[in-house]
Each structure stands twice: as structure tokens, then as C-alpha cells.
Amino acid sequence: MPGYMQEGLPVPSLGYKTLMYKCNALYSVYFTFITAAVLHHYHIFRLTEIINNYGHIMSVAMIWGFAVSFGTYFWTVARGEQMRMSGNFIYDVFMGAALNPRIGPVDLKMWAEVRIPWVIVFFLAVSGACKQYELYGAFTPVCAVFPSI
Amino acid sequence: MLWTWCLRMGDGFHSLHPLIYFPLSLGPHKFFLSFFHFTFPSFVIPNDPLVHCLECEKLAKHMELSRKDSTHVVFSLLKVMDTPYGKRGYDDRSDQCSFGRSRHCGFPSSSVTNVLRLPVEFRHQCVLSKAGSRDVGVKRVEKKLKLRVSGHLTSYHTPVPCPQSRQRQKSPQSYVKEPPTAHRRPPSQMKGARPISFSILTPGELPVFSHLPFLPTHFETLMRWEFGGPWGVTAMMIGFPMLMYYLWICLWFYDGQLVLPTSVAGIKPFINQMWTHIRDVSSPPLAAWGETQSSYPSPFT
Secondary structure, eight states: OOOEEEEOOOBGGGTSBOOEEEEOHHHHHHHHHHHHHHHHHTTSSOTHHHHHTHHHHHHHHHHHHHHHHHHHHHHHHHHTOOOSOOSOHHHHHHHOSOSSOEETTEEHHHIIIIITHHHHHHHHHHHHHHHHHHHHSSOOHHHHHHHHO | OHHHHHHHTGGGGGGGHHHHHHHHTOSTTHHHHHHHHHHSOOOOOOSOHHHHHHHHHHHHHHHHHHHHHTOOEEEEEOOEEEETTEEEEEETTTTEEOTTSHHHHTSOOOHHHHHHHSOGGGOTEEEEEOOSSOOHHHHHHHHHHTOOOOOOOOOSSSOOOOTTSOOOOOOOGGGSOOOOGGGOSOGGGSTTOOOOOEEEOOGGGOSSGGGOTTSOOHHHHHOOOOTTHHHHHHHHHHHHHHHHHHHHHHHHHSTTOOOOOSSSTTHHHHHHHHHHHHHHHSOHHHHHTTOOGGGSOOTTO
16 A cells, blocks of 8 residues: 655664654555455455454454564564563563564554554444344444444 | 653653652652752753753853852763764663653653763763852762862863764764754853853763662663563453453353352352353354354344
8 A cells, every 4th residue: 555654763772763654554444444345245255244253353363462472572582682671571572572573664563553453443343333234224323433433 | 650650741740840759759769869859950951952052051040040049050961972863862771862851761850860870981971060159969979979170161062072982873964953053152151150160070980870779770760560560461461361251251142241150159150151152152263164153142143
């Protein structure tokens, strides 16, 4: 997705180098919406699948989240790039060892903090609304609250 | 909590520090710090040259005023480095720049504490001014530091090159903000200022000061447990998934009611029941192997 290239603040640990950030969240989220709408419309992936498989998705998300956390930690320690470590293993895993973990141009912290959870929350709400609409032919106003926010 | 919040407020909160910081600082070693806070006026001298000049000017004015009431002024100039944002002090141990600011120090930014808490290699330009006659506090500090009085400070803006400082990559010259020429004189030469004698410290002169018992080092103050330390963190990593599962079970199997064991004897069956729900319904391999939602109960059907 295209986006504005924004230079970050100088990072002292990198000798005051700045990191580039690609700000393409708006395009990405519209692209995601359109894709979801198309998949829903052509019955390739109904949005109601999300709420139907809520337990599964939640379990996978937890496992995946822990895997990413521990993986990032071990990867950072293996590369010797850890910073401000306390010496306590579980605390360091929780607080994070790497300062700017990246996969290619993707900043993992930003990605995991913004691009994943908010999209999930949004589609959960939309999925619940769709489910209500399928079952009852209408949805309660509550379902419209979160997507509108 | 309040302590952390106090620090986070940074310089904007600074004028209230003596009032709020004192009751918070009744720890054995912190008592001395609060003493310093009452004794000396607190000056923050950021190493940004522009701000620095203004601060120096303010300092000069303050000295003028303070000759009457014999207030002592102690401040520090840190190792100054070229950064893309101008000249900044840099502390290797904590990986923070702008040491002179309280939110980076992790400590209220009394200049005295800043001087005292500097690592040795950053104390190369500590300046103590004796603005009044009642400079007992400064003298006490000087005595501890074994200061060498080496004359008048000539310039604030051309730092003495520190032999121990690490050579850093220099940024393009255009990024470096130069102070305006109107402020390019030390406060002692500013209009209305009176001559003040200074003590200038050189790097080797303060070898043991960071080991004073009542002053925590920069690292110690900066390094504090957050989120309840290791135990709190572990509890969060275990408890939040459990909470997620619990709420999901309540929604999925109990029509949104919060289920609880009714008696002490019912706790164990309750937990077993919870585990059964999780194991049977939400285990991901079922979904991965093509099981559909029709094979297990759903609140929607």
C-alpha cells in the first residue's frame, strides 16, 4: 500500500539515526474493508464466520501472541541487541528486549499494537452485527456503536 | 504511583517539586535529596544551546536577585554532543539524551542532584557558582568533591572538549541550531551581572562520587519495576488469557451471565467444567481440521 514516508525521531541507541515509517494505515484499512466486503458478498468468507469461530480465533490469537512475544525476545537476545534488560527473564519478555523490532520495513511494535487488534475488534463488531442480521433480520443499536467509533 | 506521576509531569511540574517531593522522599537516602531541594533553587539547563542560552540568562538574573538573599546556584553543563536536534547531553548508561531534564533523569531535576548523579565522564563541566556569602551547602558539596577552583568560567557555549568522551557521528551542520548571537555571552558578563567566581571540575576529579551512600545512581533510579515486577507480569500473562476464556465461556455457554461456583466444594468441579468448555470448543485444531460451527453449541442457535 502506498503511504507517506515519515522519518522518526532520532534514536540514541542507533547513534541518533532515524527510522523511516510508512504511514499507509488509511489505505490499508480501506483495502481491508473492501476485501472483506467482497469476500462476504461472494460467500467466500462470510463475516459471520468470525463470531461463529470466536473461541477458535481467540485461542489461536493467544498462542500466536505468546509465540511472537517469546520469539521476538529470543531472536533479539540471540542477536545481542537487547536493551535495558532487568535480568529477570519473564519480566524482560514482558517488557520486550528489542527497542525497534522490525521485519523488513514493518515495525513490529506498531504493527502488533495498531494494525492487528483494532482491525480484529472492528471486524468482531461487524461480524456480530452480521450475525444478528442473519438471525433476526435486524441488529441492535449497540452493534453500530463500535464500528462508528 | 504518585511518585511516578510526579516524574512524568516533567519540567512543567517543577516548581511544585519541593512541596510534593518532600513527603514522598522520606526514605533514608532520599532525605538528603529533599534537603538539597530546599537548599538550592532548582534549575534545569537543557543542553539544547538555544534553550541553554535562555536558561543562562535566567540564571544570571536569578543570581542578581539572589545576592541579597544569598541563594546558591549550582548547575551543570553536561557532555555536549552534536545531534540532529542540536547539542544534547548524552548518557551512555541509560541510553538517554538530554540528561538535564527531569523526565529523562527519572529524578526531579534539581541541578545539584544532576551534578551529583552524573557519571564521572559527564562531570567534566560541572560549574558551581558561589553567589552569596552563605554558601555552606555549596562548600559542603565542594568539600566532598574536593573541587579545584580554576578561575572564571569564560564561555558557556564552547564546551571544554572532554578527552574521555566518545566520538560520535556528527550530523550535518545545517541541523545544528546555533544560539542567537545576542545571547552569546556568559551570564557573568551580561548587563547588570556582578563578577562571580566559579569552580570548574575536570573529569578525573570526581572518581568516587557516584558511590555516595545516599545518592542512588542514575541507573538505579531509572530502573524500577513496572507492572508489578516479575510477579505482576507473570500474573498478567497468565491471568489475562484466563479472563478472556472465562468471559468467552460466560458468553457462549451461559447466555452472558457471569458464572461462579456456588460453594467451596463446587470450586473444583467448576474449574473442571471451565476446562472442558475450553478443551472441547475452543481448541484450534478443530477449526483447523475443518470442523464447522454446527458441531458444537452456539448461543446463536
